[in-house]
Amino acid sequence: MEKIKPKRLEKGDTIGIIAPASPHYNRSDIIRGIETLQEWGYKVITGENLHNKHEYLAGTDKERAHDFNEMFRNEEVDAIFVTHGGYGSARMLRYIDFDLVRKNPKIFIGYSDITSLHLAIQKYTGLVTFHGPGMAGFNPEDLTEYRKEYVFKALSQQEPIGEIRKANEKKWINCIHKGEVEGELTGGNLTLVCASLGTPYEIDTKGKILFLEEVWTEPWNIDHMFTHLYHAGKLQEAAGIVIGECTDCGPKKLDPGFHVTFSLEDILYDFIEPLGIPAIHGLPIGHTKDLATLPMGVNAKLDATNKKLYVTESGTK
Known part of the structure; x- marks a missing residue:
């Protein structure tokens, strides 16, 4: 399948936040992450079901897939960050619109349980995605200089990492x-x-x-x-x-x-x-x-x- 690359992340771009796996324990983790991204010069929007909980999942399979699809559909969104991993990403694969993803290539980053989404996106769209940290840890306390350096090397610079x-x-x-x-x-x-x-x-x-x-x-x-x-x-x-x-x-x-x-x-x-x-x-x-x-x-x-x-x-x- 033909390789597709998303546009690199630039200051002023809009980052969409979704929770494809488990729910956050503290809402403040998400608030801190959003404020950090805004301090770095990015606009942030959140998925409709970001704060939902369904047992150990961040909403039902259809709710989480809805937010995933809508972020790729939204022309204002330049990159999609997940909150974190956990459990359940694979459960929503049946509801993902891979044609939509292929036609609207964007940065997509996460790791752990998000592996299920990376592999499916690779197989069905050819879109390059990024195995990296979730934004719930994007704050001065948790985000080490090494993490931050490699996130921006991968997402923002024109040269290879x-x-x-x-x-x-x-x-x-x-x-x-x-x-x-x-x-x-x-x-x-x-x-x-x-x-x-x-x-x-x-x-x-x-x-x-x-x-x-x-x-x-x-x-x-x-x-x-x-x-x-x-x-x-x-x-x-x-x-x-x-x-x-x-x-x-x-x-x-x-x-x-x-x-x-x-x-x-x-x-x-x-x-x-x-x-x-x-x-x-x-x-x-x-x-x-x-x-x-x-x-x-x-x-x-x-x-x-x-x-x-x-x-x-x-x-x-």
């Missing part, structure tokens, strides 16, 4: 397998990537650089998901693999059955190293304080030998 560097020089990037490769970026949260398999929105990894991240998940469960990806051929088809920091993904003290001795690294080596493709682990992607924004569907270069990932194509025009 370039290197996705470590947020802290004390951090460690691990090379699982050496090598160098180029390809388009795809991926997201491991749980949601696996959930796409066997559906019309299934991830396409053939010849691409696959990035994956996870949070609060024990190694036995990650082992299950990597087994799923392997059996579906998704790991073998990838040109290269980048694993994020994967916050709090170690074994828990509670032992409900069999004692867990595998570490996350053990599983990564088990599944990825035998593939013989370039692969690294530890970049700040996804659920981490300092997370980089990645444009999905653009060209990138993975130099696993030197533990580097470069975004070599701009995600906007």
